Amino acid sequence: MDLQTLTYLVVGLSFALYIGIALWSRASSTSEFYVAGKHVHPVANGMATAADWMSAASFISMAGLIAFLGYEGGVYLMGWTGGYVLLAMLLAPYLRKFGKYTVPEFIGDRYCSQVARVVAVICLIFISFTYVAGQMRGVGIVFSRFLEVPLETGLYIGMGVVFIYAVLGGMKGITYTQVAQYCVLIFAYTVPAVFIAFQFTGNPVPQLALGAETGDGGYLLARLDGILEDLGFGRYTGPFNDKSMVDVFAITLALMVGTAGLPHVIVRFFTVPKVRDARRSAGWALVFIGILYTTAPAIGALARINLVTTVNGVEGTGTDYQAIPDWFRTWENAGLLAWVDHNGDGKVQYAAGEAFDGGRPVFDEDKRTGAGARQVTNPGPGIAEGTAPFANEIYVDRDIMVLANPEIAGLPDWVVALIAAGGIAAALSTAAGLLLVISVSISHDLLKSTFARQISEKSELLAGRIAAAVAIVIAGYLGLHPPAFVAQVVAFAFGLAASSLFPVILLGIFSKRMNHQGAIAGMLSGLIFTTGYIIWFKGVFIAPVAENISANWLLGISPEGIGAVGMVINFAVALTVSRLTAPPPKAVVEMVERIRVPL
Amino acid sequence: MKPEAEAYWKANLRLICGSLLIWFVVSFGFGILLVEPLNKFYLGGYPLGFWFSQQGSIYTFILLIFFYTWRMNHLDRKYHVDEV
Numbered sequence: 001m002d003l004q005t006l007t008y009l010v011v012g013l014s015f016a017l018y019i020g021i022a023l024w025s026r027a028s029s030t031s032e033f034y035v036a037g038k039h040v041h042p043v044a045n046g047m048a049t050a051a052d053w054m055s056a057a058s059f060i061s062m063a064g065l066i067a068f069l070g071y072e073g074g075v076y077l078m079g080w081t082g083g084y085v086l087l088a089m090l091l092a093p094y095l096r097k098f099g100k101y102t103v104p105e106f107i108g109d110r111y112c113s114q115v116a117r118v119v120a121v122i123c124l125i126f127i128s129f130t131y132v133a134g135q136m137r138g139v140g141i142v143f144s145r146f147l148e149v150p151l152e153t154g155l156y157i158g159m160g161v162v163f164i165y166a167v168l169g170g171m172k173g174i175t176y177t178q179v180a181q182y183c184v185l186i187f188a189y190t191v192p193a194v195f196i197a198f199q200f201t202g203n204p205v206p207q208l209a210l211g212a213e214t215g216d217g218g219y220l221l222a223r224l225d226g227i228l229e230d231l232g233f234g235r236y237t238g239p240f241n242d243k244s245m246v247d248v249f250a251i252t253l254a255l256m257v258g259t260a261g262l263p264h265v266i267v268r269f270f271t272v273p274k275v276r277d278a279r280r281s282a283g284w285a286l287v288f289i290g291i292l293y294t295t296a297p298a299i300g301a302l303a304r305i306n307l308v309t310t311v312n313g314v315e316g317t318g319t320d321y322q323a324i325p326d327w328f329r330t331w332e333n334a335g336l337l338a339w340v341d342h343n344g345d346g347k348v349q350y351a352a353g354e355a356f357d358g359g360r361p362v363f364d365e366d367k368r369t370g371a372g373a374r375q376v377t378n379p380g381p382g383i384a385e386g387t388a389p390f391a392n393e394i395y396v397d398r399d400i401m402v403l404a405n406p407e408i409a410g411l412p413d414w415v416v417a418l419i420a421a422g423g424i425a426a427a428l429s430t431a432a433g434l435l436l437v438i439s440v441s442i443s444h445d446l447l448k449s450t451f452a453r454q455i456s457e458k459s460e461l462l463a464g465r466i467a468a469a470v471a472i473v474i475a476g477y478l479g480l481h482p483p484a485f486v487a488q489v490v491a492f493a494f495g496l497a498a499s500s501l502f503p504v505i506l507l508g509i510f511s512k513r514m515n516h517q518g519a520i521a522g523m524l525s526g527l528i529f530t531t532g533y534i535i536w537f538k539g540v541f542i543a544p545v546a547e548n549i550s551a552n553w554l555l556g557i558s559p560e561g562i563g564a565v566g567m568v569i570n571f572a573v574a575l576t577v578s579r580l581t582a583p584p585p586k587a588v589v590e591m592v593e594r595i596r597v598p599l
Numbered sequence: 600m601k602p603e604a605e606a607y608w609k610a611n612l613r614l615i616c617g618s619l620l621i622w623f624v625v626s627f628g629f630g631i632l633l634v635e636p637l638n639k640f641y642l643g644g645y646p647l648g649f650w651f652s653q654q655g656s657i658y659t660f661i662l663l664i665f666f667y668t669w670r671m672n673h674l675d676r677k678y679h680v681d682e683v
Contacts (some may be wrong), residue, residue: 066653071634074652078626081657085622088664089615093671207654211643219644237649239634249631256626274682276672283664290657297653596611597604599680 007146007417014184014421015161018428021180022165022173030461033170034101034440035270040175042277046284048178049268051185051429053080053259053285054292055131056138059185059426064401066300067307070228070236072243073300077293079255081286086260088282092269094509096278097595101270102437103263103501104445110508111516112588114450119523121445123500124263127493128434129478132471135431136479139424145334145403146420152480158428159476166432166439167468171271174432181425186291188422192406192415193295196302199409206298224305230316231308232352232388236301243558244550250561257567258494261502264433267440275598303401306408311350311394318347318390321371327407332374335363336397339373342382343390346371351392353385361395435475439467492534495559499526499566507574512592514574517581522574530566534559607678611671618667626656 001009027033040048058080066073098106104124108117136155143154165173190206197209201220214220225235234241240248259265268285269278311328313319321339328348331337338361339348356362357378367375382391403423406415443464448455455463500523507514507522537548537559546552548559557565583589629637634648642650675681 071649071652074630074649077653078630078656081660082622082626085618085660085663089618089667208643210654211645211650213644221644221646221649237638237646239638239648245631249627252626252631276668276675276682279664279668279671283661283668286657286661286664290661294654294657593604596608597680598675598682 003413010417010421018177021176022169025173025176027170027172032172036172036175040271042281045281047182048175049285050288051178051182052433055430056427063296063299064398067304071239075251079252082256083259084286092278093275094595111519113516132434132475133478135427138427142423178429181429184425185422188418196409206295210298232386246556250557250564254563258498261497264437318349338395340379349390349393351388353392355392435471438471442467495530495563498563499530503570515584518574518578521577522570525573526566526570533562625659
């Protein structure tokens with residue numbers, strides 16, 4: 001069987017599984033549609049949370065980012081896991097005790113304010129749509145690379161599958177499909193990692209292999225540090241090559257707090273039967289997430305060493321283009337790799353520095369050079385950097401590190417097919433979770449509670465299904481026609497969650513004195529500051545006002561990390577304003593006392 | 600708030616403060632602020648600060664949540680607020 005057929009088979013089987021689960025777990029009430037009837041076992045919920053949380057970016061891009069960032073890749077590893085500690089101790093158990101359906105509902109009830117609730121809905125919808133557009137695009141990209149169908153077709157198939165189980169099954173359907181998707185994605189992620197770890201170090205556990213010795217003596221990381229230094233890069237394990245300490249600190253904090261404030265993650269803890277299950281479930285979620293997140297740095301480092309040794313050869317002088325392995329040409333044809341022969345020796349060489357002007361290669365349509373490589377119109381000056389023996393001649397897209405790794409390491413075809421199914425599972429599970437919180441917010445927070453209070457449960461359920469269907473179509477449209485800012489909004493989603501939702505929820509539980517004036521003032525100031533800062537440097541909708549370089553940043557904090565400052569501002573403003581205004585009514589104080597105890 | 604619930608909440612806050620202190624020390628402390636001095640020590644082939652940033656902090660987070668869960672179940676029973 002060739003790779004193409006095998007990939008179709010594996011992906012097709014995984015889809016059949018998801019749709020089968022969806023048909024088995026149809027939702028019949030609003031409680032089942034919104035929170036799976038609160039019957040989900042904490043371990044199953046942990047697995048579903050892990051799939052919900054780990055997106056196409058975690059699966060496809062993170063290891064590649066780490067491969068090129070080295071130590072600084074740790075901001076994603078710590079940032080995207082540390083938030084679960086905050087969730088387990090500061091939010092999840094109390095929100096579960098609150099016992100209703102949505103995050104804006106908690107904010108509305110706690111602060112007796114429809115305004116606060118609507119502001120929360122707007123934040124939620126904005127965060128979720130920016131996120132979901134990336135997922136739909138991820139589905140399309142995996143399809144187009146592995147199944148060689150046009151990106152649009154891949155996206156339509158993905159929309160169709162999500163449509164079936166999200167619209168039919170609501171939270172109940174999504175939960176059990178996410179459990180299946182977790183199994184597919186973690187298997188697909190770890191199997192190639194085990195193979196490669198074993199090839200390099202003789203130790204099959206990637207987490208141990210990264211700290212182990214390689215076949216020819218010496219520790220793997222020390223060898224990688226040495227190789228990279230010789231080529232003019234910073235040391236792989238050395239800190240603060242590309243980012244300053246204060247920026248690493250701020251980004252990590254913003255990602256942690258942002259994770260804890262993301263509505264589609266919080267709402268997963270509404271689905272378990274008891275308060276103590278919410279705590280335990282957060283622990284299990286982090287176990288399942290941790291399996292991938294502790295494997296990723298091993299994949300990153302091994303992929304980097306693999307790339308250097310394959311391209312520069314055993315001698316370290318470069319590899320003749322005619323002798324380069326097939327995968328190099330495959331990804332070159334896909335436009336994710338490019339080569340320009342700066343020194344005219346016919347060999348491909350990899351070192352520090354940019355091979356092309358502006359970083360990315362611009363291909364001259366399908367034209368080829370004499371050697372058979374793709375013609376590029378923007379070669380850089382081709383000067384060797386620092387101590388490097390030659391100038392860098394290649395461009396490597398970070399995303400191919402995970403996708404191409406099995407091919408680079410020469411693994412069997414079924415492993416490559418698995419990667420495709422895993423990438424699709426990661427993207428679909430996250431997309432479904434996001435689409436559900438959007439539709440529930442519309443049918444429950446806006447329709448049922450604000451604009452059409454008299455509708456029956458049956459109509460509310462129907463409204464939820466219609467909202468889910470509409471949200472899928474909009475998400476698909478955003479995936480097909482990504483607004484120019486999509487690549488820049490990941491910082492936005494986390495910054496917004498950190499600076500708006502997290503502080504008001506936390507203060508709602510831990511401060512009895514917090515009132516609606518404080519909450520709204522805090523939310524708005526955090527939101528406006530963070531949004532303003534990101535737009536100032538990244539220019540969403542408008543041109544950037546100032547160049548996005550560290551000299552211009554406030555306290556040396558990049559837009560990615562500014563959510564941490566926004567959060568501090570939110571807390572400060574909320575606490576000050578609440579002390580200057582009347583305390584909240586007695587009923588609210590009693591509600592806070594009630595959610596603090598499990599019974 | 601009833602005195603017993605009050606005491607339960609105080610005990611919970613103490614537990615949270617202790618746990619978050621560890622959370623901060625392993626990630627922001629060992630993984631970021633002290634990474635340079637710690638990198639002079641090794642854990643197998645891992646420089647120690649690098650290990651905390653890319654492996655150790657995640658393991659600690661997992662242990663912390665289960666520790667908190669275990670202690671809270673204990674407190675729930677002690678103050679008679681556990682769910683049946």
